[in-house]
Amino acid sequence: MAAPMKICRFRSCAIYSRIKSKPKHSHLYKHCRHNSTQENWKGVIGLEIHAQINTKSKLFSASSTAFGAPTNTQVSIFDAALPGTLPVLNGECVRAGVKTAIALNSKINKVSKFDRKHYFYADLPQGYQITQQRQPLAVGGEVEYILIDQNNRYVTKTARITQLQLEQDSGRSLHDEEGRQSLIDLNRAGIGLMEIVTEPDFENGIDCSSFVREVQLMMRQLQVCLGSFREGALRVDANISVHKPSEPLGVRSEVKNLGSLKDLRNAVDFEIKRQKSVLKNGGTVINETRTFDSESGKTIPMRDKERLQDYRFMPEPNLPPLYLYDNSTAAQSRDQNTTNIDEEIQNMPPLPRDVRNKLINDYNLSLRNVYVLVNEDKGVTFFNEVMKYSNSPPNFIANFIVNDLLGVFNANDIKIRNSPISPDILAEIVDIKESGYSTVAYCSQLVELYLKQDITERPKTVVDNNGWRQIVDTETLKPVCVKILKENPKLVKKYFKGKEDKALSSLLMKALNETQMKGHPVLMKKIFTELLEEEKQK
Amino acid sequence: MLSLTLREAISKLKDGSLSAAELCEKCVTRAKRVQELNFIVTENFSQSQKEAVHSARLWSEYVSGRHNEWRKFGGIPFAIKDNFCTKDIRTTCASHILNNYVPPYTATVVQKLQDAGGVIIGKTNMDEFAMGAGSTDSIFGPVRNPWNYKFAQSGREHDKINDWHIAGGSSGGSAVAVATGASFGAFGSDTGGSTRNPAAYCGVVGFKSTYGRLSRHGLIPLVNSLDVPGIFAKSVDDASLLFNAVAGHDTRDSTTVTDSMDTFTLPDDISVKHLHIGIPKEYHAPGMSPCVLEAWRRAADLFDRVGAKVSxxxxPHTQFSIICYSVLCCAEVASNMSRYDGIEYGHRAKNEDSTEELYAATRHEGFNDVVRGRILAGNFFLLKRNYDNFFLKAQKVRRLIAEDFRQVFGGGVDILLTPTTLTEAPTYSWFTEVDNRTRAEEQDVFTQPINLAGVPAITVPASLSQSGLPIGLQFIGPNFHDKEVLTVAKWFEQQTNFKRLDLSHLDKS
Incomplete structure (x- = not known):
């Protein structure tokens, strides 16, 4: 136990001086500690996730949505907002929205409407974005996600969803500051987006990024959003404020267009820190839009959005209300390309949460292992494959994949989905480790070996051929231990002085080296103890 | 030849007694003779003549029996208001902002007309972005009404003519194209009366069908929820022919109704004695000229005399229509106009210091005062703090107005009979005494509630005033009763025997 802090950090605290004079009054310290948490500002964050919908064509036009096409080649007359063109709703985008809403446990509105949100920007050709403000596709809902808390523990948490709406993406602007010109690419303009708005249920950066990761996995599973942050297919806005618990929420700032989980995490944490320091110095936080500079790790105010915008929302007059049906009303639909909510519910694939629960229920895996496996693309599939070939306990296999395999993979920038090591080979390596056929160190070497070379032999053969089998007979190990003891009288002395654990582990390391890491550690430890205790008796 | 109706022309083309090439030639000549009326802003004469020659060949093949197929409007000239997009033909909305804009696509209704063989002789003049009721606010100058107009011998002299009658608006150019015989039909747009008003002033038929029957794809919007492509024709039969040729669901306009529409031909032998004709008392508006009232009364008597029930x-909510319209119109205008920023197309100002300055300069130079005024008002109505008080209220009033019509029609009335305008066509000098907004509000009083309700309406020339100007009467029916409206209008037309404007003397000179 660390010694309690001697003086209260909060010099404003009334009893600070008393503690100072009588440092041992720990009950006073406790009081101050309590007060100090009361003084602490707490972050409150709400998120808006903009996810590009995985459809062939855009939300209101037939142009392709493929990423990376030459500039301005996927622009229909509607996308360029030529006068007289009208939006035609893409039924596939609606279906994607409905699927996502089901996964978010949202209430789906049988009738939703489209609105125009007005603002002038060069990459917004219409001068407004068609979105769903007043009557969105779905409202409410909640998402369970896994979070690594400050103590590095994996815990589950739930965040509430406010609404899910369909809307158009804008084009892209490229500013050439030197040449003083702006270049516009409209390929992205009009691609369907789902905007998922959350309640202010998050506390810090890692909390936010864990949630977004869960939603990302969910959308991938549903095939409704396959794009990555890198392609700009996923962007997050964070509304951040700080307040003291028990007090009303503070004034928030909005950090826009966060393009990676890391940026999200850093931007949120930076912004909380910034706002706290503004408030502690007696300042006020202003309601503004900020942007995150990943290089400096700071948020900065956006110059063109300094003033509060009035978006002058108006119903989109060119689109009739969007009607959705279920089994009881499907017959009323006159349009063939409508979405039946009940059908979508029936066809739901297992969501990440379901997969995790199944792994926990079926195999009793740890939350950490489950989290990592589900987080890795094809991680669960790989685990299940290995399970088929292996005789080891499930948690042992999961541990091996999560710690040993992924450790090597990450170091070599390899993803499980393109694993060069087949599940049956890995299963054999896992079993070699589990049975003690070879040692931990050589199992890692096996993984490296299979990763880097094209080996046709089975792992067991490789172990045999290289003489990597673990030495488990006392006959071989005892002389090694005797030799080590002889060579290290200082360590023996240390042992006798009572520092048994430290001495033993040093001895063991030396013995392992002596056996080229092949000796059975537990066995050798036992031998050392026996030998030393014998010596002691003398 | 130019006194023929569209229906007559088609039958003559079909039996070979008329040449499509000659017909187009005559129309082009007429258009040139009456050029000073300033009704065409972009001529398409040579292209239309080329197409007419091609059509003439097809007709002769049909007539000689070498071909069984015939295109309904093969080689027949039509005029298109300059707010319909026409591929490769400049489309300006009579605004600086689109002064050099050439669309890469064609509006659905125009395309259907062309697919049926129709040729476009030109794009017609209008109020900028269809905002107006006189066709006087155009970057190309005002349109002149051919009635009582003293044609000058040379193009220069007409400037000295002090005054003339306005054509009405905003689709004045299209009305004039039909009235002068330069085209056999024309498209306009009708948001608050922009087709019916000039049709009445120019003595032609003007039909606004049920909202959702005609595609708006390619029609540059004024107020999306009120806009309907309008049809100008020499007769009700012609209007029906054109309507049937272009109506129907369009996948590119989600507000067109999806039910299939049965095409129809109007009967020649019509009886109206089983009908209930309603005369809305609110349409006895102040400022109505005695000759209009007289025409209206006579028409009601006509129905009464043949045994129709006239009551x-x-x-009741008609009185709120104007104010409701101005809020909804401005709001949608503010929104619709926000795409004109000079980035993708249209006029772009030279000021490129910043995006904001570029926008401001572009839009200042591009739009006239009327358009800018409506944008300003519309943005005000849409502000968060004003939305409920203005836009939402106006939408509620709109519903009440639509409900008025539903109740009247639900109560057994088949067709409503009203005047189309308060007076005969006013003079240009009188019309321009006050601003566009004031005039638009008084001019649209009988036509605009119909757009708010979405119902079909047609104006038919009834008689000439004492000064020899045409007076139109309006027939209004329930939603999707376009055929019934047209049928009653045709019966009325048969009774009135209105003499269309004859400009054949111009051809002799």
């Missing part, structure tokens, strides 16, 4: 009905 006074009430549309």
């Amino acid at each position: 006074e009905v009430s549309l």
